[in-house]
Amino acid sequence: xxLPDYVVESALWGTLYAAGVMAAALTVAAVIxxxxxxxIRNRRRSNPDGLDxxxxxxxxxxxxxxxxIMGLFLAYLxxxxxxxxxxxVIHGRDAWAKNVWLIIIIIEFSYLGSxxxxxxxxxxxxxxxxxxxxxxxxxxxxxxRRLAPLIVYSITSLLVLDVVGIAINPMLAGLGIGxxxxxxxxxxxxxxxxxxTYLISEGELNEGDYI
Numbered sequence: 001x002x003l004p005d006y007v008v009e010s011a012l013w014g015t016l017y018a019a020g021v022m023a024a025a026l027t028v029a030a031v032i033x034x035x036x037x038x039x040i041r042n043r044r045r046s047n048p049d050g051l052d053x054x055x056x057x058x059x060x061x062x063x064x065x066x067x068x069i070m071g072l073f074l075a076y077l078x079x080x081x082x083x084x085x086x087x088x089v090i091h092g093r094d095a096w097a098k099n100v101w102l103i104i105i106i107i108e109f110s111y112l113g114s115x116x117x118x119x120x121x122x123x124x125x126x127x128x129x130x131x132x133x134x135x136x137x138x139x140x141x142x143x144x145r146r147l148a149p150l151i152v153y154s155i156t157s158l159l160v161l162d163v164v165g166i167a168i169n170p171m172l173a174g175l176g177i178g179x180x181x182x183x184x185x186x187x188x189x190x191x192x193x194x195x196x197t198y199l200i201s202e203g204e205l206n207e208g209d210y211i
Contacts, residue, residue, distance in 0.1 A: 003017065003078065003081055007082070008081055008082055009083055010082075010084060011082065014078065014082035015079070018076075019075070024071070025067055025070055026071060028067045029065075029071075032067055033060070036056055036059070036063065036064075039056055040056045040057055049127055051120065051123045054123050055116065057119075058115050058116055062112040069108070077097065080097065103163055106156060106159050106160060106163070107156060107160070110152050110153060113152055114152040117145075117149075121141050121145040121148070122145065125141045125142070125145075
Protein backbone atom coordinates (compact mmCIF):
# COMPACT_ATOMS: atom_id res chain seq x y z
CA UNK A 1 0.00 0.00 0.00
CA UNK A 2 1.66 3.19 -1.26
CA LEU A 3 1.27 6.28 0.91
CA PRO A 4 2.16 9.93 0.25
CA ASP A 5 5.49 11.06 1.67
CA TYR A 6 3.88 13.53 4.06
CA VAL A 7 1.88 10.65 5.58
CA VAL A 8 4.86 8.31 5.85
CA GLU A 9 7.11 10.90 7.48
CA SER A 10 4.63 12.41 9.94
CA ALA A 11 3.30 10.74 13.08
CA LEU A 12 0.27 13.03 13.08
CA TRP A 13 -0.69 12.58 9.44
CA GLY A 14 0.05 8.87 9.60
CA THR A 15 -2.21 8.44 12.61
CA LEU A 16 -4.97 10.49 11.00
CA TYR A 17 -4.67 8.49 7.79
CA ALA A 18 -4.93 5.19 9.69
CA ALA A 19 -7.90 6.54 11.65
CA GLY A 20 -9.55 7.54 8.37
CA VAL A 21 -9.03 4.06 6.97
CA MET A 22 -10.59 2.54 10.08
CA ALA A 23 -13.50 4.98 9.98
CA ALA A 24 -14.13 4.11 6.33
CA ALA A 25 -14.12 0.40 7.18
CA LEU A 26 -16.58 0.92 10.04
CA THR A 27 -18.81 2.90 7.69
CA VAL A 28 -18.74 0.06 5.16
CA ALA A 29 -19.53 -2.42 7.95
CA ALA A 30 -22.51 -0.31 9.04
CA VAL A 31 -23.78 -0.10 5.46
CA ILE A 32 -23.44 -3.87 5.07
CA UNK A 33 -25.38 -4.36 8.31
CA UNK A 34 -28.19 -2.06 7.17
CA UNK A 35 -28.39 -3.67 3.72
CA UNK A 36 -28.60 -7.17 5.16
CA UNK A 37 -31.23 -6.14 7.71
CA UNK A 38 -33.34 -4.56 4.96
CA UNK A 39 -32.98 -7.54 2.64
CA ILE A 40 -33.78 -10.04 5.40
CA ARG A 41 -36.83 -8.04 6.48
CA ASN A 42 -38.08 -7.84 2.88
CA ARG A 43 -37.51 -11.54 2.15
CA ARG A 44 -39.09 -12.56 5.46
CA ARG A 45 -42.28 -10.72 4.49
CA SER A 46 -42.51 -12.28 1.02
CA ASN A 47 -41.21 -15.77 1.83
CA PRO A 48 -40.89 -16.38 5.58
CA ASP A 49 -39.93 -20.04 5.18
CA GLY A 50 -37.44 -19.50 2.36
CA LEU A 51 -33.90 -20.75 2.55
CA ASP A 52 -32.56 -17.38 1.43
CA UNK A 53 -33.76 -15.74 4.65
CA UNK A 54 -31.71 -18.13 6.77
CA UNK A 55 -28.73 -17.83 4.42
CA UNK A 56 -28.72 -14.03 4.55
CA UNK A 57 -29.01 -14.17 8.34
CA UNK A 58 -26.02 -16.52 8.50
CA UNK A 59 -23.86 -14.40 6.18
CA UNK A 60 -24.68 -11.04 7.80
CA UNK A 61 -22.43 -11.30 10.86
CA UNK A 62 -19.31 -12.60 9.07
CA UNK A 63 -19.73 -10.00 6.31
CA UNK A 64 -19.78 -7.16 8.84
CA UNK A 65 -16.85 -8.68 10.72
CA UNK A 66 -14.87 -9.02 7.48
CA UNK A 67 -15.19 -5.28 6.81
CA UNK A 68 -13.98 -4.47 10.34
CA ILE A 69 -11.04 -6.88 10.05
CA MET A 70 -10.04 -5.35 6.73
CA GLY A 71 -10.12 -1.91 8.34
CA LEU A 72 -7.89 -3.00 11.21
CA PHE A 73 -5.47 -4.70 8.83
CA LEU A 74 -5.19 -1.73 6.46
CA ALA A 75 -4.87 0.69 9.39
CA TYR A 76 -2.01 -1.36 10.81
CA LEU A 77 -0.28 -1.51 7.42
CA UNK A 78 -0.54 2.27 7.30
CA UNK A 79 1.07 2.68 10.71
CA UNK A 80 3.77 0.12 9.86
CA UNK A 81 4.96 2.29 6.95
CA UNK A 82 5.42 5.45 9.03
CA UNK A 83 9.11 6.27 9.44
CA UNK A 84 8.65 8.64 12.37
CA UNK A 85 10.50 7.48 15.54
CA UNK A 86 7.20 7.27 17.41
CA UNK A 87 6.30 4.23 15.29
CA UNK A 88 9.72 2.61 15.34
CA VAL A 89 8.36 -0.45 17.18
CA ILE A 90 6.07 -1.49 14.32
CA HIS A 91 7.81 0.12 11.34
CA GLY A 92 8.47 -2.43 8.62
CA ARG A 93 6.91 -5.25 10.61
CA ASP A 94 3.95 -5.99 8.39
CA ALA A 95 4.82 -9.55 7.33
CA TRP A 96 3.53 -11.10 10.55
CA ALA A 97 0.39 -8.95 10.34
CA LYS A 98 -0.33 -10.38 6.89
CA ASN A 99 -0.05 -13.91 8.27
CA VAL A 100 -2.31 -13.07 11.21
CA TRP A 101 -4.81 -11.47 8.83
CA LEU A 102 -4.73 -14.53 6.56
CA ILE A 103 -5.27 -16.88 9.51
CA ILE A 104 -8.22 -14.82 10.75
CA ILE A 105 -9.76 -14.77 7.26
CA ILE A 106 -9.34 -18.54 6.90
CA ILE A 107 -11.01 -19.11 10.27
CA GLU A 108 -13.82 -16.69 9.47
CA PHE A 109 -14.58 -18.23 6.07
CA SER A 110 -14.42 -21.70 7.61
CA TYR A 111 -16.89 -20.59 10.27
CA LEU A 112 -19.13 -19.14 7.57
CA GLY A 113 -18.91 -22.26 5.41
CA SER A 114 -19.66 -24.54 8.34
CA UNK A 115 -22.68 -22.50 9.41
CA UNK A 116 -23.98 -22.24 5.84
CA UNK A 117 -23.88 -26.02 5.52
CA UNK A 118 -25.65 -26.43 8.85
CA UNK A 119 -28.21 -23.78 7.90
CA UNK A 120 -29.02 -25.53 4.62
CA UNK A 121 -29.31 -28.92 6.31
CA UNK A 122 -31.49 -27.54 9.10
CA UNK A 123 -33.75 -25.80 6.60
CA UNK A 124 -34.01 -28.98 4.53
CA UNK A 125 -34.80 -31.02 7.62
CA UNK A 126 -37.61 -28.70 8.73
CA UNK A 127 -39.10 -27.73 5.36
CA UNK A 128 -38.45 -30.63 3.00
CA UNK A 129 -37.63 -33.79 4.92
CA UNK A 130 -40.71 -33.42 7.11
CA UNK A 131 -42.92 -33.50 3.99
CA UNK A 132 -41.36 -36.47 2.21
CA UNK A 133 -42.93 -39.92 2.26
CA UNK A 134 -39.81 -41.62 3.59
CA UNK A 135 -38.02 -40.82 6.84
CA UNK A 136 -34.58 -41.64 5.43
CA UNK A 137 -33.54 -38.01 5.18
CA UNK A 138 -34.95 -37.31 8.66
CA UNK A 139 -32.49 -39.85 10.07
CA UNK A 140 -29.49 -39.12 7.84
CA UNK A 141 -29.42 -35.31 8.00
CA UNK A 142 -28.77 -34.95 11.79
CA UNK A 143 -25.54 -37.04 11.82
CA UNK A 144 -24.35 -35.38 8.60
CA ARG A 145 -25.07 -31.98 10.14
CA ARG A 146 -22.87 -32.84 13.11
CA LEU A 147 -20.13 -34.29 10.90
CA ALA A 148 -19.86 -31.33 8.49
CA PRO A 149 -18.27 -28.87 10.99
CA LEU A 150 -15.66 -31.46 11.97
CA ILE A 151 -14.61 -31.85 8.34
CA VAL A 152 -14.56 -28.10 7.69
CA TYR A 153 -12.56 -27.25 10.82
CA SER A 154 -10.12 -30.11 10.20
CA ILE A 155 -9.32 -28.61 6.79
CA THR A 156 -9.11 -25.19 8.45
CA SER A 157 -6.54 -26.44 10.95
CA LEU A 158 -4.35 -27.77 8.14
CA LEU A 159 -4.56 -24.47 6.25
CA VAL A 160 -3.64 -22.49 9.36
CA LEU A 161 -0.65 -24.75 10.02
CA ASP A 162 0.47 -24.23 6.43
CA VAL A 163 0.26 -20.43 6.85
CA VAL A 164 2.43 -20.46 9.98
CA GLY A 165 5.06 -22.49 8.13
CA ILE A 166 4.43 -25.99 9.49
CA ALA A 167 4.74 -28.62 6.76
CA ILE A 168 1.43 -30.41 6.39
CA ASN A 169 2.50 -33.05 3.85
CA PRO A 170 3.84 -35.44 6.54
CA MET A 171 0.68 -34.80 8.55
CA LEU A 172 -1.49 -35.60 5.54
CA ALA A 173 0.45 -38.82 5.01
CA GLY A 174 0.03 -39.67 8.69
CA LEU A 175 -3.67 -38.89 8.52
CA GLY A 176 -3.97 -41.23 5.55
CA ILE A 177 -2.40 -44.10 7.46
CA GLY A 178 -4.31 -43.20 10.61
CA UNK A 179 -7.54 -42.95 8.65
CA UNK A 180 -7.00 -46.42 7.25
CA UNK A 181 -6.39 -47.80 10.75
CA UNK A 182 -9.50 -46.07 12.09
CA UNK A 183 -11.56 -47.32 9.16
CA UNK A 184 -10.48 -50.87 9.89
CA UNK A 185 -11.23 -50.43 13.59
CA UNK A 186 -14.74 -49.07 13.05
CA UNK A 187 -15.57 -51.34 10.14
CA UNK A 188 -18.26 -53.25 12.10
CA UNK A 189 -19.87 -49.98 13.20
CA UNK A 190 -19.85 -48.61 9.64
CA UNK A 191 -21.24 -51.88 8.32
CA UNK A 192 -24.11 -51.71 10.80
CA UNK A 193 -24.72 -48.04 9.96
CA UNK A 194 -24.93 -48.61 6.21
CA UNK A 195 -26.96 -51.78 6.68
CA UNK A 196 -29.40 -49.85 8.84
CA THR A 197 -29.53 -47.08 6.24
CA TYR A 198 -30.36 -49.63 3.56
CA LEU A 199 -33.12 -51.15 5.67
CA ILE A 200 -34.61 -47.73 6.36
CA SER A 201 -34.48 -46.66 2.71
CA GLU A 202 -36.01 -49.91 1.47
CA GLY A 203 -38.69 -49.93 4.13
CA GLU A 204 -37.99 -53.53 5.09
CA LEU A 205 -38.46 -52.80 8.78
CA ASN A 206 -41.14 -50.74 10.41
CA GLU A 207 -41.66 -49.54 13.95
CA GLY A 208 -43.08 -52.35 16.05
CA ASP A 209 -41.55 -55.20 14.02
CA TYR A 210 -39.94 -57.98 16.05
CA ILE A 211 -36.27 -58.64 15.25
